[in-house]
Amino acid sequence: MGTSLWRTVLLSLGIAVLFLVGVRGEASAATCYGASCNWKDPYGTSCWNDAYYAVIRYGPSGSYFYNGNKYSPGCVANWSHTQSYNGYAYMAAQTAGVYTYHGPRPYLYVWNNMWDGRSVVCTRGFKGSGYQTYQWVTPWGCA
Amino acid sequence: MRRSWFWLMGILVLVGGLAYGFAFRPGRGYAGQALRPEGRLGLYGYLRQTRPITPRVSVQDVTVTDDAVHATLCITLPTKEPWNPYATLTVDGQVIPNAEVRLLDAKDPDIMRRKTRCYVFLFPVKTARLQGTQATLRLEMLWLELGNGYWNDRVVAELHRRAQVFAPGLRFRVVHERGKYGGGAYLEFQALPQGMTPEQAVALLQQLSRDEIPVAWQTTLSLK
Numbered sequence: 001m002g003t004s005l006w007r008t009v010l011l012s013l014g015i016a017v018l019f020l021v022g023v024r025g026e027a028s029a030a031t032c033y034g035a036s037c038n039w040k041d042p043y044g045t046s047c048w049n050d051a052y053y054a055v056i057r058y059g060p061s062g063s064y065f066y067n068g069n070k071y072s073p074g075c076v077a078n079w080s081h082t083q084s085y086n087g088y089a090y091m092a093a094q095t096a097g098v099y100t101y102h103g104p105r106p107y108l109y110v111w112n113n114m115w116d117g118r119s120v121v122c123t124r125g126f127k128g129s130g131y132q133t134y135q136w137v138t139p140w141g142c143a
Numbered sequence: 144m145r146r147s148w149f150w151l152m153g154i155l156v157l158v159g160g161l162a163y164g165f166a167f168r169p170g171r172g173y174a175g176q177a178l179r180p181e182g183r184l185g186l187y188g189y190l191r192q193t194r195p196i197t198p199r200v201s202v203q204d205v206t207v208t209d210d211a212v213h214a215t216l217c218i219t220l221p222t223k224e225p226w227n228p229y230a231t232l233t234v235d236g237q238v239i240p241n242a243e244v245r246l247l248d249a250k251d252p253d254i255m256r257r258k259t260r261c262y263v264f265l266f267p268v269k270t271a272r273l274q275g276t277q278a279t280l281r282l283e284m285l286w287l288e289l290g291n292g293y294w295n296d297r298v299v300a301e302l303h304r305r306a307q308v309f310a311p312g313l314r315f316r317v318v319h320e321r322g323k324y325g326g327g328a329y330l331e332f333q334a335l336p337q338g339m340t341p342e343q344a345v346a347l348l349q350q351l352s353r354d355e356i357p358v359a360w361q362t363t364l365s366l367k
Contacts (some may be wrong), residue, residue: 056227
């Protein structure tokens, strides 16, 4: 009886430890950190889930779009997010000195790959009527 | 044997409680929090709240340059979610929307754990002829994108729920396409209500993906 009880307790504690380690691992494990995020697509990563706008730059009057400098505190990485708010549009998301993603078709929003957020990262966005044919651009937003 | 089961159940309850508390501790998963259909303050509905809120706002700094007015406001937000403020500056009867909104201390790891955050608003305006003029700085609204702007499965489920009020039968899925340096998203419609075009459906869903709270706060600035 006593052995059975202790076996049950030990087994339960073991399961508890494994479960908590698993939960903690899932909650805190970032996809990448700082420079290791360079060139990585944030889509489907932990960075994507906790990101917020560090800066928003609106397009000119009548353009109905903005560019957000997205920042993930878990990954310490920035990227560029361009969003249209009057339907689909050809858009681009650019990070200064690194890369530009040009949407090959009209989208709701576009984003580009991440860059090390330990230093200042500047982003801007484009919107237009065709692939790489842009009428509007936002100023740089740096964070 | 009965005592064993008693202990086992007790431990399982304890472990379950700890795991639940850990998984849903404050500050984790802003995207998920944004998807609650009704919040403590009733702010999460897809309908724009009609009565404006009056958050605590303090003006930290106003800087006037030749071609812009920069105003720093600290705002106590209704929740800890990543709300975005939107402000205007009225000068000489002209309403100038903010062209840039910058979150101060944006890279502070605890910034989203605080309800009071400070923002620098930039209003592009030629100020040379406005010396000494009074301007009205107005915080117009706070807005929040479901899923922090990314239409994941949970956002799509919430959008389907919201859309049933305005466009019953609307069914869609979101396609995320990835390219060499990034990606983009578009919608594929599986069913559209009679008389609704895909363009109208896109516009409706864009509206429904964003919560907006009108704000009643303004102050007068002297442009020196």
